Amino acid sequence: MSIIEKAAGRIAGQARESRPRPRPATPPPLVAAVPQEPPVVQLAQAEVQPARIAPRHQIDVERLHKAGMVTPNSERTPVAEEFRFIKRPLIGKALYKGQGAIRHGNLIMVTSSLPGEGKTFCAINLAMSIAMEMDHTVLLVDADVARPSVLPALGLEAETGLMDLLRDESLDLADVLLRTNVERLSILPAGNSQKNATELLASQSMKALLDDIATRYADRIVIFDSPPLLLTSEARVLAEQMGQIVMVVEAEKTTRNTLKDALRKIESCENVNLIYNKGRSFAEPETYGYYRS
Incomplete structure (x- = not known):
């Protein structure tokens, strides 16, 4: 190797040594992983309607x-x-549940032999009196579908009711019940008159409705103001489903034979009570003209 070649090699070596050596790559700083919140999804909220509370119908007490x-x-x-x-x-x-309890004992029909003996008067008073109890509620049913008289007697307007409920399957009992300003008293009106009222009252729909009414609330007593027994066939059909019957007898007007004929119509019911109505008051102050038996 010549002197020139040796000199060139030394120069090249010096050149390589003078080049800056590359620094090792600096690792990126450690960053703690932060969990990301899931994206907020705006869900369409269904409108929540407040529960519909039926208004109380005002009885002029x-x-x-x-x-x-x-x-x-x-x-x-x-x-x-x-x-x-x-x-x-x-x-x-009505509320006895022991041995010998009456089927549908809380369903009480108030009737009479003929019109004008005071059955509606007695039905309303009985319902009002039971509504004053602390532990019971009362449903007053105007079942005199041919001549409804409960609502007029209470000063209330006619409403859909029993007949409509039996005819229209889309209706529920709650749709036709009237809440009143008497705290424990509700009313089921007779509803719109129907030509086949007897058949509706004798239908399976009526039997199912009475079963529901009798068993839905353990503390409820149901008073039916029914048609007179000797005037229409509806009362006899209704009586077959009742646990108790109250027969109103007008003093000094209803004959013994008339009463016997009426009682024969309700022989299917073993629990029949009589109210002797419109009797003359005696001198004694404790006697008021309304009697029980």
Whole structure:
């Protein structure tokens, strides 16, 4: 190797040594992993409708009181005292659950032999008196579908009711019940008149409805203001489903034979009570003209 070649090699070596050596790559700083929140998805919220509460129908209790009828929170009256006696055995049988309990004992029909004997008067007073109890509620049914008289007597307007419920399967009992300003009293109106009322009352739909009414609420007593027994066939059909029957007898007008004929129509019911109505008051102050038996 010549001197020139040796000199060139030394120069090349010096050149290589003078080049800066590459620094090792600096690792990226450690960053703690932060969990990311899931994206917020805006869901369409269904509109929540407040529960529909049926308005209370206002019974003019002051007018009823002036008419001599039983009203809540009123002073003790002769009529109120009589219906306290009348209701007690009915309630006892209605709610008895032991051996010998009455089927549908809480379904009580108030009827009479003929119109005008005071059955609606007695049905309303009985319902009002039971509504004054602390532990029971009352449903008053206007079952005199040919001549409804409960709502007019209470000063209420006609409404859909029993007949509509039996004819229209889309209706529920809650759709036709009337809540009233008497806290424990509700009313089922007769509804729109139907030509086949007897057949509707004798239908399986009616039997299912009565079973539901009788068993849905253990503390409920149901009072039916029914048609007179000797005037239409609806009362006899209805009586077959009742646990108890109250027969209103007009004093000094309803004959013995008339009463016997009427009682034969309800022989299927073993629990029949009589109210002797419109009797003349005697001299004794404790006798008011309304009697029980």
